[in-house]
Amino acid sequence: MHYLGLSHHLLALNFIIGSFGKKSAWSSAQVNVTDTDFDGVEVRVFEGPAKPEEPLNAALFIFTGEAGPWQAQNYGMEMARCQVEQRAECKPGGGGIRYYDELCTAMAEELNAVIVSIEYRLVPKVYFPEQIHDVVRATKYFMQPEVLQKYSVDPGRIGVSGDSAGGNLAAALGQQFSQDPNLKNKLKVQALIYPVLQALDFNTPSYQQNVNTPILPRYVMVKYWVDYFKGNYDFVQAMIVNNHTSLDVEEAAALRARLNWMSLLPESITKNYKPVVQATGNTRIVQEIPQLLDARAAPLIADQEVLQHLPKTYILTCEHDVLRDDGIMYAKRLESAGVEVTLDHFEDGFHGCMIFTSWPTNFSVGVRTRNSYIKWLDQNL
Structure with a gap:
């Protein structure tokens, strides 16, 4: 259709x-x-x-x-x-x-x-x-x-x-x-x-493994997050590669440990994947969409x-x-x-x-x- x-x-x-x-x-x-x-x-x-x-x-x-x-x-x-x-x-x-x-x-x-x-x-x-x-x-x-x-x-x-x-x-x-x-x-x-x-890490092993899997491919999932916050679609591609939580984004620094999937996931899942952590990214994303780091939207980071x-x-x-x-x-x-x-x-x-x-x-x-x-x-x- x-x-x-x-x-x-x-x-x-x-x-x-x-x-x-x-x-x-x-x-x-x-x-x-x-x-x-x-x-x-x-x-x-x-x-x-x-x-x-x-x-x-x-x-x-x-x-x-x-x-x-x-x-x-x-x-x-x-x-x-x-x-x-x-x-x-x-x-x-x-x-x-x-x-x-x-x-x-x-x-x-x-x-x-x-x-x-x-x-x-x-x-x-x-x-x-x-x-x-x-x-x-x-x-x-x-x-x-x-x-x-x-x-x-x-x-x-x-x-x-x-x-x-x-x-x-x-x-x-x-x-x-x-x-x-x-x-x-x-x-x-x-x-x-x-x-x-x-919504901090779109490169967990399951996101990497199922990047194009129906019914919910990664690109669509990221767009849904942007929809939820009435954000800018121009940020989608940057978010897909974790530029919104790069090392230079101070607002996200304290929350990364709560999403350390190398320690939170079993080795049977993590062994074939590497974390995607950008040294520099787009600091505007979290500044314009601070809701990404709100535990009410992302209960995993509470x-x-x-x-x-x-x-x-x-x-x-x-x-x-x-x-x-x-x-x-x-x-x-x-x-x-x-x-x-x-x-x-x-x-x-x-x-x-x-x-x-x-x-x-x-x-x-x-x-x-x-x-x-x-x-x-x-x-x-």
Whole structure:
């Protein structure tokens, strides 16, 4: 479609992906689905087959909308679908990304849980850090005692989860909540699915290995980061070769040790690769886009004191994914901080595979990643 001039490749890709996950959430008679808002943030609530005598567990799910790096992509997908379906409500910045209904329905049914899908605002309507504000606001609302009582949720069994850039938002939310002394209820677990966690080094072994791997080649990933921060596309090529965190960029100096993948990754991964560290680079990039070094955008670079207060964590990574090493490094840093971590790696996995579980893309690895993820939640939530 792209090369025929019918559509931009991101619009085409996302329309296809959206179609794969568009199975109706009402296909399960066991799950009740409602659309509402939590403190002004749109949410879709999936309620499992409740047993009145037992409080339910709950998970807040943040879809790959995507927190940041993928947001322009999701915006394009929604607008393309909106135009195809000729919906009257089509408008710039509109939400309504529904292609995780099937996963959230399965979670609600198999976990007998309340799943809250948070529909935060997307680029280009808003940019970082507004997405985090939306997610935090909706989660705080849900965790109020009267709201938990309404949904029959056990306040001690609430988790946060998300995939890809949704995993970025989930990780950022987890860090913020762990430091908030005013929160009466705390998150019990966090589950991150091939999360986006840093924008300082685009030459980790997984970025080098999967530089041109579908669905998420390196060049596209870097552009998504620039989109998230409303940055200048002229910086993309320089960022690809790590010129934004070169040795002469003083702002990045203190953070490089937290991304030393030679020590954070196992030798089985690092042995065939060398770090890309530029002596001189483009100091303008971080000066104009300081958000690149903000731990709210890049949870992997957070202080050790922040990490040690995080809840039990699940991180799913895939071999054929530029983001693989983000997840593995975060697991290592969390373990070093004393957090109990389950690192669930799939050698045949690729970025986004968990939503490819229905015909004609019912890939085995999609089914296995979903089952493994839901099993962990069932055992730990």
